[in-house]
Amino acid sequence: MTFLDPKTWTGSIFDGGWTTTEAGEQPVVEPATGAELGRAGTAGAGDVTRAAARARREQRAWAATPYEERAAVLRRAGRLFEEHAQEIQDWIVREAGSVPGKAGFETHVAAQECYEAAALASQPFGEMLPTARKRLSFSRRLPVGVVGVIAPFNFPLILGIRSVAPALALGNAVVFKPDQRTAVCGGFSIARVFEEAGLPAGLLHVLPGGVGTGRALITDPNVPVISFTGSTSAGREVGETAARHLKRAHLELGGNSALIVLDDADVEAAVSAGAWASFFHQGQICMTTGRHLVHEAIAEEYVERLAAKADGLPVGDPATGQVALGPLIDARQRDKVHGLVTESVSAGARLAAGGTYEGLFYRPTVLAGTPASAPAYAREVFGPVAPVMTFATIEEAAALAADSEYGLALGILTRDVMKGLALADLVPTGIVHINDQTVDDESVAPFGGLGSSGTGARFGGTGANIEAFTDTQWVTMQPEIATYPF
Structure with a gap:
């Protein structure tokens, strides 16, 4: 059996295991020839609801897992991307219409994203604060809980893993909606990597789907943060919908x-x-x-x-x-x-x-x-x-x-x-x-645009990832209960 054997994912989505869906399946099409390469499951709104609820339940134990164990999962994921690079590249070539060099770049960066994410797990996550009272005052960064990730078809592997990997490393669960047109190379490859890397079941859900699937993910009450990469027009809708539900939306959009x-x-x-x-x-x-x-x-x-x-x-x-x-x-x-x-x-x-x-x-x-x-x-x-x-x-x-x-x-x-x-x-x-052209990306560098290109650097680099996928909490501690004039 190959790493991405269609027998594994045909007609299925990934929720820690491979399951059928309420919305049926769709063809996986090779754009160069029009040939059908297989059939992938399509997630419906109910699938999103169940995935987000399970992700929330499982996330607390993952956040409490020692950072060394979380980092080890990410390192294994990086090695798996390297070990199975050729097979994943073949799918990127056929499913996304990429030339082999571009496909090789994607698997290389995917591995690097996992290695860099592994280092996030042990980053300092707070700072001591001055206080005018006799107490200890500090801030700390805590996982947001469940991160919703929506990625497009063009660089399907990179644009998914660059959010999935750091979100998991920082103690979150992830519900990930890859583009339906690149469900295998941009979605199921990531699911298989983390399945083999030993990520506990229920922390990563891979749900290919269309606009309705994305809307269900954005509005789900168990998903407080959305990481979206796509067109500016779609990003405006994502941002507006997220804002109505008082959620953070990290938007990496179009450009000219x-x-x-x-x-x-x-x-x-x-x-x-x-x-x-x-x-x-x-x-x-x-x-x-x-x-x-x-x-x-x-x-x-x-x-x-x-x-x-x-x-x-x-x-x-x-x-x-x-x-x-x-x-x-x-x-x-x-x-x-x-x-x-x-x-x-x-x-x-x-x-x-x-x-x-x-x-x-x-x-x-x-x-x-x-x-x-x-x-x-x-x-x-x-x-x-x-x-x-x-x-x-x-x-x-x-x-x-x-x-x-x-x-x-x-x-x-x-x-x-x-x-x-x-x-x-x-x-x-x-x-x-x-003295270089405009197309470039590195896992260690903050990435994002201004204006209609998005909400700034919310991807890549230690600072951007920590800001994107954690919340800041202020904590004070003192030896006795404070007294007040009431």
Whole structure:
């Protein structure tokens, strides 16, 4: 039996064991071919209610478990991701349409997320406080109880485990809703890892489902914190619903990140970075460069080279060929991407490369002379599209980069790194990379955006994870009962 043998999960969800659901099952589809790879269980609202109630019951004992034991589970989970990396990668390639290199990156980061989470279990969790009275006063961080995690399809393993692992390490239980389109690689792989790692039953529930499943999770009274990664439109609804129920919602949402190429940049290197930033994983990444802002002195050469690069990139089935781009996740996403491209050409952009598709395979696309009103420039495309706009001065570049509702990532390419840092000061954003493109993530770094990109750095890094998945409690202690004038 393989690690992700379909006999284990067919028609099932995970609640500490593999069980059937009230909502039936759904096909697991390979976007590159349309083939059915299996059938996964779909969780309904009742499944969420039962999972959250059980998670709350089991969580107290887990929180009281010595930190060494919790850390050991996370370390074993990390090793299991490494031991079964190839099988998990195969599922990421086929189910998410990822090229093998991207799938390998996901399993590597998943292991690192578990190792870093293991270290969280032994972190100091309080501080002594001054007090004007004769007593001991301190604060401490306590697990929130049950964390609801909702993750998308594009980086299904990373965007799930980066919340699941630290939440568990800090003594919480987790109810996790992966995207239905990547239920196996982004959901059941995590369930199998923790099942084999020895996590006590009932602490992790993996419930693939749609909007109704997510809504049930957000509104469940046993789930006080929601960790959501997804589109800005969906994130607004999650945040509004959570707020009505007086819950914390950590939101990592969309982006329309800018890559600024100054006139002193190495154009060949800049084009390589820019192509990766817009075309990696078919542009289906929140950090994807959606706006190439290039100094007018080098813009013509940049567009020419970027278009040539796009025309030379092979597109096809990543499971059967050496390709740079695989398929978009589904026809709905393809039609959205193509609509934004054609509307932008109608708005005045010049199609320098791409703009065509076959099935779900969309050619990497370059739009030159893109006006600010063009939809592919102004909105998040979530496809392999690189709109290019020119600027004349540093001030104009800063104004263009800042002129967006999003604030996730910013790349600045220049030989003068101090000039780049000064430019970064003028652009509100959660992430800045000087002399690198916008797509990057590390388990040790805080991750998050501003504005319509989310509620700040709520993922990654020791401080962000502790803040996200624990509550602060103030405690005082004194030897005798205090006396009062009543």
